[in-house]
Amino acid sequence: MKTELLIVGAGAAGIAAALSAWEAGCRDILLTDRRECTGGILPQCLHEGFGLAQYGAELTGPDYTDRITERLEHTGVRLVLGTEVLTIRGDKTALLSDRSGLTELHFERLILASGCRERTIGSLPVAGTRPAGIFTAGQVQEMMNLRGQNIGQEVLILGSGDLGLIMARQFVLTGKHVIAVVEKESRYGSMARNYHRCIVPYHIPILYRTTVAAIHGEGRISGVTLRHLDSGAEERLACDTLVTALGLIPERELVRGLGEPDWLFLAGNCHRVHDLVDSAVAEAEAIGTRVGGEFA
Template identity: 40%
Template sequence: MRETDVVIVGGGPAGLAAAVRLWERGVRNILILEREHRLGGILRQCIHDGFGLTRFGETLSGPEYAQRFIDKVEEKKIPYVTDTTVIDITYEKPAAETEDMPESAGGSCGEGKADSRNRPHRIVTASSRSGLIQIRTRVVILTMGCRERTRGAISIPGSRPAGVFTAGVAQSYINLQNKMVGKEIVILGSGDIGMIMARRLTLEGTHVQAVFEVQPYASGLPRNVEQCLNDYGIPLYLSHTVTEIKGTDRLEAVVVSEVDDYMHPIPGTEREYPCDTLILSVGLIPENELSLAAGVVLDDRSRGAVVDEYHQTSVPGIFAAGNVLQVHDLVDFVSMEAEELADSAYQYLKDGSLPRCELEVVTDGNVTHTIPQRISGRNDFKISLRVRRPVKNCVIRLSQNGNIVAEKKMRKALPAEMIQMPVQAARLEDHGNLEVSVLW
C-alpha cells in the first residue's frame, strides 16, 4: 500500500492551491487524486474572463486561472493521478490503539499535543484505470467541489423530453465538446452560471427568450445581471417559475407562472413559452457523500463540513476547503481558503495536532451560515458568511459575551456575495460563543 503524508481529493482550484502551498512549506509526500482526465476542476469549462482579479490582480479566463496552478504543480513535480475517483475514506485502527487516544468523530476539533505519525492513519480507497488503489495517509484534504441541482431536485411537473439541461452541463457541451444544446432557450434560475450561459448562448447565435427567477431578487452577482443579461437585452423576470414542461421526444414549450410571497404559483398567471431548450441554474450543492462516509459532521445550512478556524473538520486530520465546504462566489477566495487550509495542515503534520476549538459561532436568522463554525478564541482568523436576503444600509456585527468584537457597515448586502471579515484575537475571549448578526 502506498504511504503519503497528504492525500488531496480533487484537483480543482482548491486542491491545486492547497498542494502548491504545502509544497512551498516543505511537505513533499503529497498525492492529488482527480476523477477527471485533467486537472483544473470546473474552471476548465468557464472560458469567459473575470477570474483572478483578487488573487493575481488581472482578469483571466477560467482555464488560464487554473493553468497558473497546474503549471506550479508540474514545475514542482507534485504527484497527481487523474481518471481516479476516491470512493471511500476510512481510518486505520492502529495496532496499539488505547483508550487515551480516542478517535473524535464530532464535536471538538483537535486534541492536545501528540505526534501525528502516531495518530490513526486514513486509508483512502480510489477507483483508477488500473483498478482499486489504496493509500495510507496522515492527512486528507477534501476539495471535491460542488454539483448542480437538477430538475428532480426542484420537482418541475410535466413530461420528460430531451432538451432540459443544467447550466453547467450545457456549458460543458458548448465550451468543451463544441456541441450546441438548442436554438430557442428559456433559463430558469438567475444563478451566476445561468446568467453566464445566457450570454454565451446569445453569442453562439441562439435566442435566449428570458431568465425566470423564483425569488424576488436575482440570485447571482449584480455584475452578471448587468454584463450577461442587460447588455444583451435578455429580460429577467423575478418571482416567476416554470410550472410545466411540455413535449414528447424534444422539449416543445414551458409554462411559466408568477409566484406569491411564499413562492407558490399564482393561478391565472400561466404563460406558455415555446422553446426547445430549458437551462436550469437553480443552485449548487457541495459534494459531500465522501465526507459523510468518512464520519465528517456536516452543517445543514452550508451543506459542507463543520470546520474550525484551521479548516479542520470534526475528524482530526481531515480538512476541507473550496466549494465542497461552502459555495463561493469567486474562485480567488477558493484558492485563498485552500492556502490557509494548507498552512494548518502543515502545522498539524509538524505538531501532531491542532489546538482545540471549543467556542461555537452562532448566527441570527438573517445569516445563512458562517465558516468557520468553531473557533479557539485565541487566534486571528477570517470569517466568511452570507446574508439570507438582500438588505440595505446594514451592519454585520460579531459579538462575544456582550462585547462587540468586529463590525462591518454595508450599503448593500446580497445573498449572492460572500462577506468576509477579519477577526482579531486581541478582541476575543477564550470563553463564550461568537454571535453573528445582521442589523439594519
C-alpha cells in the first residue's frame, strides 16, 4: 500500500493538517487514528472554550470536533479510524494495525499529530502503595464523560494545571466533594480563565507549596500524607480518590531514533503542548500547507 502523505492522529491538529494539505494541492492523503472517532482529546472535553479564534464562539469539544470533521467530508482525504500506526521506519514505511490485521504502507511524507500523554503519579517520589482510586485527570474525564463511570466521592486533586481545575469544577457539579487542589508552587498552573471559571465560583481550596508525600490504603486509597513544603510539616488527610494533573508530555515514541529526516513533520501536542486548540490548529495548518504544496 502507498500514499503520498500519511498523517498519524485525527485530533484537531491531524485534521487541520489534512485539510490544509488538501487545499494546498495534495490529492493522496491518508489520515489515521487508533480511536473509533475523530477529535482526539476533544470528544471527552464537555466544557465550553474551544475555537474562539477560529469560529468566534466558545464551543464544547464535541461541537468543535463535529465542525472540523464535517469539513473533511468535503475533501478526498482518506480517513481510517480504528487503525493504529505501530512503527515508522527510516525507509518511509509504516506498519498499520486494524481489525483485519497488519498492513505495510509506503509514504512520501509523514505528519505526526499523535498528541500527548499525561504524567502519572509514578513520576513523583511518593511513598506508600498504589491502591485503586488513583487516576490521572484525563482518565477520569474519559471515564465520566464517555463511559458514564463513577470514580469516587471524596476527591483530592494533585496539580493545578488546566486539566486539574476543569475536572475540579466537574466533580463539584456532579455532587462530589473536592477536598482540595494541592499545588507545589505558590501560584496555580492553569490559564487564569480556568482558575476564575472553575475554582473561584465554587470556593474550592487550593493548598499552595504543598505536595502528597505518601499514599495510604489497602485495596482502595483511604488517605494521603500532605507535606507543606515551606515548613516541612506533614498532616494526614482522608480521601477515597486521588486525581493527578501533573502535566502533559508530547507523544512521539513512534519516531524516536529516526533523527530529523526531511520527510518528517510534527504538528500539535506531539510537537509541543498547546493550551488552546486554536494554537495547535494554526501550527498544523502551516505544516499541512507546506507539505501539501510539495505535491501540487
